Amino acid sequence: MTPHADVSVVANGHAPAVQEPFAMSTGFNAESLEDSSLPHLENRSHLRYTPENELHDVICVGFGPASLAIAVALHDALDGTDPSLEIPELQERAPKAAFLERQHKFAWHSGMLLPGAKMQITFMKDMATLRNPRSEFTFINYLFQKGRLVEFTNLNTFLPQRVEYEDYMRWCAGWFDEVVQYNQEVVKITPEKSVSGSGQITSFLVQSRNVQTGEIQSRRTRHVVIAAGGRAHIPKPFPTNHPRVLHSSQFCHTYSKILRDASYPYKVAVVGNGQSAAEIFDFLHTNYPNARTRLLIKGGALRPSDDSPFVNEIFNPSRVDSTFWRAPELRAATLKEDKGTNYGVVRINLLEHIYETLYTQRIRYGNTPQAEENWPHRILPYRKVVDVTNSPVIKDGIRLHVRDQSPLYLSDVPNATEQEEVIDVDAVFVATGYQRDFHETLLRDARHLMPGGDLRDAKWQVRRDYKVLFEDKKVSDDAGVWLQGCCESSHGVSFARSMVWVFVHQFADMPL
Numbered sequence: 001m002t003p004h005a006d007v008s009v010v011a012n013g014h015a016p017a018v019q020e021p022f023a024m025s026t027g028f029n030a031e032s033l034e035d036s037s038l039p040h041l042e043n044r045s046h047l048r049y050t051p052e053n054e055l056h057d058v059i060c061v062g063f064g065p066a067s068l069a070i071a072v073a074l075h076d077a078l079d080g081t082d083p084s085l086e087i088p089e090l091q092e093r094a095p096k097a098a099f100l101e102r103q104h105k106f107a108w109h110s111g112m113l114l115p116g117a118k119m120q121i122t123f124m125k126d127m128a129t130l131r132n133p134r135s136e137f138t139f140i141n142y143l144f145q146k147g148r149l150v151e152f153t154n155l156n157t158f159l160p161q162r163v164e165y166e167d168y169m170r171w172c173a174g175w176f177d178e179v180v181q182y183n184q185e186v187v188k189i190t191p192e193k194s195v196s197g198s199g200q201i202t203s204f205l206v207q208s209r210n211v212q213t214g215e216i217q218s219r220r221t222r223h224v225v226i227a228a229g230g231r232a233h234i235p236k237p238f239p240t241n242h243p244r245v246l247h248s249s250q251f252c253h254t255y256s257k258i259l260r261d262a263s264y265p266y267k268v269a270v271v272g273n274g275q276s277a278a279e280i281f282d283f284l285h286t287n288y289p290n291a292r293t294r295l296l297i298k299g300g301a302l303r304p305s306d307d308s309p310f311v312n313e314i315f316n317p318s319r320v321d322s323t324f325w326r327a328p329e330l331r332a333a334t335l336k337e338d339k340g341t342n343y344g345v346v347r348i349n350l351l352e353h354i355y356e357t358l359y360t361q362r363i364r365y366g367n368t369p370q371a372e373e374n375w376p377h378r379i380l381p382y383r384k385v386v387d388v389t390n391s392p393v394i395k396d397g398i399r400l401h402v403r404d405q406s407p408l409y410l411s412d413v414p415n416a417t418e419q420e421e422v423i424d425v426d427a428v429f430v431a432t433g434y435q436r437d438f439h440e441t442l443l444r445d446a447r448h449l450m451p452g453g454d455l456r457d458a459k460w461q462v463r464r465d466y467k468v469l470f471e472d473k474k475v476s477d478d479a480g481v482w483l484q485g486c487c488e489s490s491h492g493v494s495f496a497r498s499m500v501w502v503f504v505h506q507f508a509d510m511p512l
């Protein structure tokens, strides 16, 4: 039995309505937090609210899967039921933890939550299973609690729909409503001037902006975890703030506002050759039957992601050590070699489905190169967008100026040269991936503590345990900043695909 199991369970066995006050995005009422004043609580973690003005042990920036896994691991450690998390410092007292999340509720890449989209990795790499299969936070326990375990088994899959996995993570997140502040966008992390004789930094000030009211809040903490995920990467020459040039991460939030009429013959371009681009291209085929879509890709073909078993071993947590200690040039070379497990690639079943869709056009619209020019849906290989202007032919539309190198590769006559092409469209979806460097912005006021920080291009470095390296002796050993989800160049791709359960190894190293 877990310590919280003695808390009375409501009669119908469902999560009680008392969770709702916790879910309110702002102004969580700390006064009502006395255990005795709370009605029967199910699904309440062992972490307790810490008033904003108290010194925290740890503040996590962002509450995505990375921070959620930390929350779950803290709970499991306090629970005392996970032998891999026997951390005496923790078991003596629950850490004063807070999670600051800018979204108004837990959501997992909701802009790409397309109907039917599947997970890319086995559900077993969830918040707990590979660390402690007996944890309450396993995906299997979630299914059991929701009454779907038997039917899920009948699906005969390790790859649930993304919508179900998001619901699983939201269920986990609900346990921590007391310690998560939603609508809080962290804007700055500043080392605090030390009052101790040693002159070492012992705490950090975390400033966040309430995205609804604009109010700035400040919290002090000894440890900070930055787990803010990726930012949309919109490469030049695409405008970053155009109502009809949108990054894939915004797709579900925006497409129906631009492409209002599902039967209209819109012209739409999608740029990129990863999973996001392929999913959006496929979605448009299915949901806009009269549209003309063009998928512009850099190379000659969409390529499948490699999730074959030998290659998949690169995601084993034990590989983080060997990746970290590898010579930098070898590490860079192997990261490049392993890129096809994750980036710029598409799951084979979706590839095959898209191929079939395009093939069907051969039957319906003709099989000649001339007929192909007019197919509603086409993949345009070897294309690079070099300029983006307003379209002179489509109202509010966009003109893409494209360098077409396909003749160099695909022409059946000698001496073919590249061509310029213009494509006029109603909207462009730029599925060009993510940048994971937001910590550089958040830590800009700490650069005086960065070794070599006076060099303009210097970047923060991390230790094996993901702790940011500050100049020697400038920061006390029991304070610091950790990075999660943005250490691929030093720690490898393991994190990116293995969800987050590897964190616990690092987490166990973090003195609270």
Ligand SMILES: Cc1cc2nc3c(=O)[nH]c(=O)nc-3n(C[C@H](O)[C@H](O)[C@H](O)COP(=O)(O)OP(=O)(O)OC[C@H]3O[C@@H](n4cnc5c(N)ncnc54)[C@H](O)[C@@H]3O)c2cc1C
Pocket: 061, 062, 063, 064, 065, 066, 067, 100, 101, 102, 103, 107, 108, 109, 112, 118, 119, 120, 121, 184, 185, 186, 187, 227, 228, 229, 230, 276, 438, 484, 485, 496, 497, 498, 499
């Ligand atoms: C569409 C899509 C599908 C994916 N599918 C899979 C998959 O099936 N399997 C897999 O292993 N990986 C998948 N990934 C990879 C993905 O990186 C991980 O699933 C996971 O989301 C990483 O978790 P994270 O917490 O590091 O980042 P995120 O999930 O990005 O979470 C970061 C959180 O921080 C918040 N945040 C950001 N900045 C701030 C700030 N300044 N202040 C406060 N909060 C902030 C964000 O709102 C967000 O909630 C997918 C990625 C995408 C884009």
Ligand SMILES: NC(=O)c1ccc[n+]([C@@H]2O[C@H](COP(=O)([O-])OP(=O)(O)OC[C@H]3O[C@@H](n4cnc5c(N)ncnc54)[C@H](OP(=O)(O)O)[C@@H]3O)[C@@H](O)[C@H]2O)c1
Pocket: 112, 117, 118, 119, 120, 162, 235, 236, 248, 271, 272, 273, 274, 275, 276, 277, 279, 297, 298, 342, 343, 344, 345, 384, 385, 431, 432, 433, 434, 496
């Ligand atoms: N169902 C799901 O679970 C799901 C759905 C979507 C995404 N995901 C995951 O999310 C992560 C990100 O996927 P993603 O597809 O969004 O991004 P991605 O894999 O990083 O792919 C981005 C693509 O854009 C290309 N690109 C970059 N700059 C470009 C430019 N200027 N012009 C043309 N193309 C350019 C990249 O080319 P290069 O390869 O040359 O860099 C790459 O092919 C992956 O881990 C993926 O598996 C999962």
